[in-house]
Structures are given as structure tokens and as C-alpha cells.
Amino acid sequence: MVVLDSRVPFPEIPGETPPESSAVASCQRAHLHCHRNHQRHRPPNRSLAKAGAHVVMAVRRPNVAQDLIKQWQSEGSGMHLPLKIDGSVMELDLLSLDSVARFAEAWNARMRPLHVLINNAGMFSFGGPQKFSKDGYEEHMQVNHLAPALLSVLLLPSLIGGSPSRIVNVNSVMHHLGFVDEEDMNVVSGRRKFSSLVGYAGSKLAQVMFSNILHKRLPAEAGISVLCVSPGAVYTNVARHLPRILHTAYRLIIPYFSPEEGCRSTLFAATDPQVPEYCKLLKSNDCPVCVFISPDCRPGNPSEAAHDLEKANKIWEKTLAMVGLPSDCVDKLVGGYEVRVRYGAH
Numbered sequence: 001m002v003v004l005d006s007r008v009p010f011p012e013i014p015g016e017t018p019p020e021s022s023a024v025a026s027c028q029r030a031h032l033h034c035h036r037n038h039q040r041h042r043p044p045n046r047s048l049a050k051a052g053a054h055v056v057m058a059v060r061r062p063n064v065a066q067d068l069i070k071q072w073q074s075e076g077s078g079m080h081l082p083l084k085i086d087g088s089v090m091e092l093d094l095l096s097l098d099s100v101a102r103f104a105e106a107w108n109a110r111m112r113p114l115h116v117l118i119n120n121a122g123m124f125s126f127g128g129p130q131k132f133s134k135d136g137y138e139e140h141m142q143v144n145h146l147a148p149a150l151l152s153v154l155l156l157p158s159l160i161g162g163s164p165s166r167i168v169n170v171n172s173v174m175h176h177l178g179f180v181d182e183e184d185m186n187v188v189s190g191r192r193k194f195s196s197l198v199g200y201a202g203s204k205l206a207q208v209m210f211s212n213i214l215h216k217r218l219p220a221e222a223g224i225s226v227l228c229v230s231p232g233a234v235y236t237n238v239a240r241h242l243p244r245i246l247h248t249a250y251r252l253i254i255p256y257f258s259p260e261e262g263c264r265s266t267l268f269a270a271t272d273p274q275v276p277e278y279c280k281l282l283k284s285n286d287c288p289v290c291v292f293i294s295p296d297c298r299p300g301n302p303s304e305a306a307h308d309l310e311k312a313n314k315i316w317e318k319t320l321a322m323v324g325l326p327s328d329c330v331d332k333l334v335g336g337y338e339v340r341v342r343y344g345a346h
């Protein structure tokens with residue numbers, strides 16, 4: 001349970017962010033059926049844009065994101081958000097690895113440096129049945145781990161171009177409950193009974209393990225910090241599948257962060273100047289895990305399971321195979337070579 005500490009300051013977003021700073025955030029938080037939230041939303045992309053960064057929203061429903069930008073612009077008269085209706089929204093459906101590869105191709109073709117990639121989009125189909133993407137993967141695993149992993153690797157050339165840069169994975173404290181089996185990423189073997197909680201927590205643990213290895217594989221000279229973030233319990237649309245009465249009950253029991261409070265740790269991870277130093281420190285100390293930022297914007301500790309380096313390496317290898325990347329993809333991309341990926345146009 002997360003208790004809001006009102007003394008935790010909202011991280012300062014440097015007002016001096018150069019206009020050419022670009023951030024890709026895989027989220028829009030524009031749910032037509034969640035108007036109450038809408039009014040209060042200050043998601044990471046809006047806050048980053050307010051600070052002067054050029055933010056690209058990577059979303060599966062571009063028209064909804066464009067309507068949201070219009071709404072922000074009309075709400076924020078005088079704020080001059082550098083978000084344009086055209087150019088600030090790109091299509092990305094994490095349930096399709098083809099869509100991920102095409103997004104990365106389109107981004108890399110722009111030859112624009114990328115400074116921050118925020119893998120925020122996620123799903124928790126609370127109480128829902130086990131479902132599989134058209135790529136054949138369990139949906140939580142695909143949306144929360146496999147697709148962001150593919151995106152992160154394919155965007156390495158642009159992140160190197162924007163170095164020092166960051167990959168921020170919006171993870172969850174629920175990864176502590178996770179179990180992930182590299183031989184059964186879809187949870188179909190019967191060794192474990194599937195539930196939405198098993199799917200969600202396992203996907204979040206897989207993301208931490210993959211991030212740990214990516215953090216290790218990237219040479220310091222690449223200048224890319226890889227980190228995971230726990231936003232805390234945030235009153236968003238993530239539990240949209242719950243009946244309204246349960247929503248109300250949960251709100252009474254759990255001291256939720258508002259969406260504005262809930263994006264603090266993500267913004268902190270994306271902008272705080274000490275974060276890259278801390279990443280470097282963990283790397284030089286050969287720490288088995290990458291930086292994990294807690295909801296109060298402090299260094300946190302991922303679960304014991306996440307510290308299992310041998311297992312993390314297996315998850316890394318399995319993930320690359322599942323998303324159609326060669327096992328030497330990071331070395332190749334860092335070396336300036338192209339890699340062949342199973343998905344996308346090439």
C-alpha cells in the first residue's frame with residue numbers, strides 16, 4: 001500500500017529544456033469513458049511538453065490523442081504547449097509487434113535524436129480471461145513487456161543519437177508478486193494457473209529483468225540510462241474492467257495518488273540530473289539490477305526475484321527470440337550496424 005507523502009515535492013522539470021529535446025511517451029490517457037479523470041489529468045507527456053520538451057505521444061488511437069491535445073491547448077491558454085495536433089502523435093499498438101517495428105522504422109527514418117523513451121502504456125485486465133495477441137502472446141506479457149522491449153531495442157540508434165538519453169519503464173510494485181518462466185511466457189503449460197494478476201505481475205517482473213540486462217549490455221559510452229519506475233497506486237483507468245461499485249470500494253480502502261501525483265516518479269526518472277550518475281554507479285559496481293525509482297522519487301529496490309541474474313539472462317534471450325531480434329542486436333546497433341527484425345516492413 002502506498003501512502004501519499006505530501007511533502008514529496010513535485011520534481012522540477014528544467015525550464016531550460018532545449019526545444020529540440022524529444023521524448024516519446026507510449027500513453028495518451030485519453031479515455032472517452034473516463035471524463036472525470038480527464039479533467040484532472042496531468043500525464044507525463046503534458047508536463048514534459050509544458051517544460052518545453054518536444055513530446056511525441058505514441059498511441060493506438062491517434063484521433064483521441066489529437067482531441068486531447070486540442071483540449072489541453074484550449075484549457076491552457078497562454079501556456080503555449082509545444083504540442084501540435086500534427087506531428088506530436090504517432091500510431092503505436094503494443095498488441096501488434098508489427099506496429100511496434102513500423103513505429104521504430106518511422107522514428108529512426110526521421111534521423112532525429114531521441115532523449116527520453118517513456119514506456120508507460122500498460123494493461124491490467126483485472127479479473128479478465130486469458131487472451132492472446134495476434135502475434136500469439138499472452139496480452140499482459142505482450143503489452144507490458146514484449147512490445148516495450150522491442151521498441152526500446154529498435155529505438156537504440158535514435159537514443160544513441162540523443163545521448164545522454166534514457167529509457168524509462170513504468171513498472172509496478174506488483175512485480176514483487178510476479179513469477180516468470182522463460183519456458184512458459186504465455187502461462188499455458190499448466191504449471192501455473194493463469195489469472196490476470198499472474199499475467200500482470202509476471203509481465204512486470206519480466207520487464208525489470210529485461211531492463212537489468214539491457215542496462216548491463218549497453219556500454220557506458222552509449223550514454224543511455226535504463227531504469228524502471230513504480231508510480232504507486234494511481235487512480236487511472238488501469239482497473240477499467242472493475243465494476244463501478246468495486247472502483248468506489250477500492251478508492252475508499254486504498255489511498256490512491258491522483259494521476260498528477262502518480263506521474264511524479266516517471267517525470268523524476270525522465271528528467272532528474274542525478275539519475276544518469278546513479279545508473280553509472282550501479283553499472284560500475286556490477287549491481288545485478290538497474291535503477292528502480294520508487295513512488296516517492298527515491299532509489300528503490302526491485303524484488304529479490306529480479307536480482308536473479310541467471311534467470312534474467314534467460315528472460316533476455318527468450319524475449320529477443322519472441323520479438324524476432326537476434327541475440328547480438330544490442331552490440332550490433334551500438335556498433336552502428338543494422339539488425340534484421342522479424343516484424344515491420346524490412
Ligand SMILES: NC(=O)c1ccc[n+]([C@@H]2O[C@H](COP(=O)([O-])OP(=O)(O)OC[C@H]3O[C@@H](n4cnc5c(N)ncnc54)[C@H](OP(=O)(O)O)[C@@H]3O)[C@@H](O)[C@H]2O)c1
Nearest residue numbers: 027028029060093094095120121122172233234236237238
Ligand atoms: N494506476 C496504477 O495504480 C498503476 C500502478 C502501478 C503501475 N502502473 C503502470 O502505469 C502505467 C500506466 O498505467 P495507467 O495507470 O495510466 O493506466 P491506464 O489509465 O489504463 O493507461 C494505460 C495506457 O496504456 C495504453 N495502452 C493500453 N494498451 C495499449 C496498446 N495495446 N497499445 C498502445 N497503448 C496501449 C492506453 O491507451 P488507450 O487510451 O488507447 O486505452 C492508456 O493510454 C502502466 O504501465 C501500468 O502498469 C499503474
